[in-house]
Amino acid sequence: MMPEDTATHSTMPAADPEERWRRRSGWILVAIGLMTALAGWRAAHIGFNYDFEAFFPEGQPETAFYLQFREAFSTDNDFILVGLKGDQGVFDPAFLRATRDLASALDTVQGVTGVLDPTDLTLPVRDPVLGMIFQRPLLRWDQPEHYATDSAAIWRNPQWVGTVFSEDGQSLALTVLQTPMLSKEGCDRIAADTDAVLTQWQAAQEAQGMTVECHRAGRAHAQVHYVSVMEREVALFVGLGLILLITFLFFAFRTWWGIVIPLTVILLSGLGTLAFMELTGKGIDIMTVVLPTIIFVVGMSDVVHIITRYLDELRAGLPPFPALRKAFREVGLATFLTSLTTAIGFLTLLSSAIGPIQEFGLYTAAGVFIAFGLAFSLLPAVLMRTDAPIRHAAGPEDSSASPWTPWLSRWFIRIVRYRKAILGATVVLTGLSLWLLSGIVVNNYLLEDLRADDPLRQEFNFFERDFSGVRPYELALRFEPGQETMALPGVLAAVDSVETWLAEEVGAGSVLGPASVARTAHRLFNGDRPSADRIPKGPALSRLLDRLYKLDRRTSDNSGAGWSAAVRDDLGLARITAKTADLGANVLAERNTRFLERVDAYLDNTFDTPPFSVEVTGTANLIDLNNRFLASDMVLGLLIAFGMVALIVGVLFRSLRMMLISLVPNVLPLLFIAGFMGALDIDLKVSTSIIFTIAFGIAVDDTLHFLAKYRILLQQGRQPIWALRRTFLATGKAIIITSIILCGGFATLMLSSFEGTFHIGLLVSLTLCFAVVVDLAVLPLLLLPRRA
Structure with missing residues (x-):
């Protein structure tokens, strides 16, 4: 019996491949379902953050020096400016009394370490006769009869005008000092608490019949505003992206099947990317706010190419399972290569010296791979278990062709017929773009991402208009540690000249440094006589510095104007x-x-050996320094991406000619968009510098799909001209549909309140439009056999 049993078992038919894959698809769906539940749980906990210090250039000596400088003194942005403007101007008793009440209320807010209030500022004045030091109020706000005298003294001192009082005398500013280096939660709390105090205070003044215009600005409020806008815009972009995807999928496939299946793959790709970010401790910031949109549109490209090919095989008469296998076999390699090149394009951003750009590139590349993984796992599993609502045709290939085929066929004929005109126009546009791109300027503003009508921008504009601005400016003087260099002959006078020239050459206001501290102290120690507002010399300077050192040790002054706040001899x-x-x-x-x-x-010219050196530093300066790396980082990233694409095509075709041809349809759109930027005076900055990498990484997909299909047909022994036409007809629909989806998806970013995000949406959309035209008009002509 055993031999018979053995023979019986040996002749049993092998398991049906289709049934085997159907069982596997069930397990795949279960596994993806479990991972989706886990991803949803993690993604629900993702946070939003805006830390502008993350934009400091990494690994640069300027950054290292500033961190040391900040440790020696203090930060230059841990404050909140509160600007008040009354109907009767600053010197109004009721207005000043209300200001005093506001300062007292703000001083009780948790996290506030002090309030610089002109109604409470006092100056140490030395009586020239008795030699006693007493505290004189800067402004005797409760004694209107002294307003004329006090205002004249204030306006003689540039330390107060433009800092505490506006030049026209209509506004004053309170500086609310806060605990240094507050966390996001701390900034959120102090911003909310100060706003609550301001709202209650304004209501109280209105109840008394006094209208006061109130403004506030600072790091805490800027961070809260940016985060709230990002939260709103993520919801907006995701919602609009879904609406656009559904619309495009309906017109492309005209069935619920063609909408639900691709949409499921794309939504899970975005969910998986957000979960990966949260799992690695990364929140959504001003760079990654566009990431869900990118994942949606990039992932959709792979899905559309696969489904389009699958439906074409069904129309050709193949049963579902063989059609699915053939679609993945023919499109699979191209889809993998496009995902690889897109991810490489984003990974080249790791060469940037700016942390948020590096993270944007890393997490977007991860999202591309997640989308690819789902396209090759979830998509075939779902297709195995659903019936495509399409009429099967068993006739010849042309009779079962897509409705797009006649239109694409006519387009191909026109391209070949007018090839000289098309190539000539391409050469002209390339030359014009090269000329225009020379007008691109590398530049940035501290508030460049805020539109002119943005509420936060309006607040900052008030302080720029009525005061010296809110952009911090830091100047470091470096000298021999352990030496009292400021006491050397002529040194403090030289520092006084530096402070004067800082206002003259740079246009800075509210200048405060060693010389201004010494001048003010000398005047106050001499009875507040205007003639004593100068840097003394000889023994008088030594006595002044001795007093400043002693006073600095005895007092704890919140004004930041003490000697140790300006000079650290030990360092x-x-x-x-x-x-x-x-x-x-x-x-x-x-x-x-x-x-x-x-x-x-x-x-x-003044010293045999300069006693100190001067160096610009500070947070704003470090962000400006990013300009030094933008162009070089962008070029390096693009060169890496170009090299990888050329290498992939070279391996596929083993031809130097094909390597060069593959670069043309991807370089030309970048040149065109660079010329567009130059023509419209769009600056190259942090937000716009990534546009070229995004556009190249996405636009190269269509080129690779086209070339991969062309290669398959050549390997089947087809004639080049036949293979080229067949490639054009087979890939044209998918290229056009994906390009429309990509452009529409990125166009939604143009609704952003951030100008940087707006420019990403505008410029990437235009680049992709250029790319599809070049892929379907120029690339076929470059591949066209000469004898054709």
Whole structure:
């Protein structure tokens, strides 16, 4: 019996491949369902964050020095400015009394370490006769009869005008000092608490019949505003993206089947990406706010190519399972290569010196791979268990063709017929773009992402208009550690010149440094006589510095104007702080160059050996320094991406000619968009620098799909001209549909409140439009056999 049993079993038919794959698809769906539940749980906990210090250039000496400088003194942005403007101007008793009440209320907010209030500021004045030091109020707000005298004294001192009082006398500013380096939660709390105090205070003044215009600005409020806008825009982009995807899928496939299946794959791709971000401790910031949109549209490209090919095989008469296998066999390699090149394009952003750009590239590349994995697991599993609502045809290939075929066929004929005109126009546009791109300027503004009508931008504009601005400006003086360099002959006078030139050359206001502290102290120690507002010399300077050191040790002054707040002899550092308008990195760089050249020339001519060196530092300066790396980082990333695409095509075709041809349809759209930027004076900055990498990484997909199909037909022994036409007809529909979806998806970003996100949406959409035209008009002509 055993041999018979053995023979019986040996002749049993093998398991049906279709049935085996159907069983496997069930397990795949169960596994993906479990992972989806886990991903949904993790993604629900993802947070939003905006830390502008993350944009400091990494690994640069300027960043390392600033961190040391900040440790020696303090941060330059841990404050909240509160601007008040009354109907009767500043010198109104009721207005000043209300200001005093507001300052007292703000001082009780958790996290506030002090409030610089002009109604409470006092100055130590030395009686020249008795030699006693007493505290004199800067402004005797409760004694209107002294307003004229006090205002005249205030306006003689540039330390107060433009900092505490506006030049026209209509506004004043309170500086609310906060605990340094507050976390996001701390900033959220202090911003909410100060807003609550301001709202209650304004209501109280209105109840008394006084209208006060109130403004506030600072790091805490900026962070809260950015995060709230990001939260709103993520919901907006996801919602609009879904609506657009559903619309495009309906017109492309015209069935619920063609909508639900691709949409499920794309939604799970985005969910998986957000879960991966949360799992690795990454929140959504101003760079990654566009990531869900990118994952949606990039993932859709693979799904559309696969489904389009699958439906074409069904129309050709193949049963579902063989049609599915053939679709993945023919499109699979191209889809893998496009996902690989897209991910490589984003990974080239790791070469950037800016942390958020690196993270954007890393997590977007991860999202591309997640979308690819789902396209090759979830998509075939679902297709195995659903019936495509399509009429099968068993006739010849052309009789079962897609409705797009006649239109694409006519397009192909026109392209070949007018090939000289098309190539000539391409050459002209390329030359024009090369000329226009020379007008691109690398520049950025501190508030460049905020539109002109943005509420936060309006708040900052108030302080730029009525005061010295809110952009912090830090100047470091470096000298020999452990030496009292400021006491050396002529040194403090030289520092006084530096502070004066800082206002003249850079246009800075609210300048405060060692010389201004010494001048003010000398005047106050001499009875507040205007003639004593100068840097003393000889023994008088030594006595002044001795008093400043003693006073600094005895007092704990919240004003930040003490000697140790300006000079650290033990570290060989001195600090000059100021405020400037947000003029743009280029304007400030030009002014800084003139200023530093003037200082260096003066020090060289005045001293045998310059006693100190001058260096611009601070948070705003570090962000400006990113401009130095933007162009080089962008070019390096694109060169890496170009090289990888050329290498992949070279391996596929083993032809140098094909390598070069593959680059043309991907380089031309980038040149065209660069020319567009130059023509419209769109600056190259952090947000726009990534546009070229995004556009190249996505646009190369269509090129690879086209070339991969062309290669398959050539390997089947087809004639080049036949293979080219067949490739055009087979891939044209998918290329056009995916390009429409991509452009529509990125176009939704143009609704953003952030100008950087708006430019990403506009410029990437245009680049993809250029790319589809080049892929379907120029690329076929480059592949066209000469004898054709």
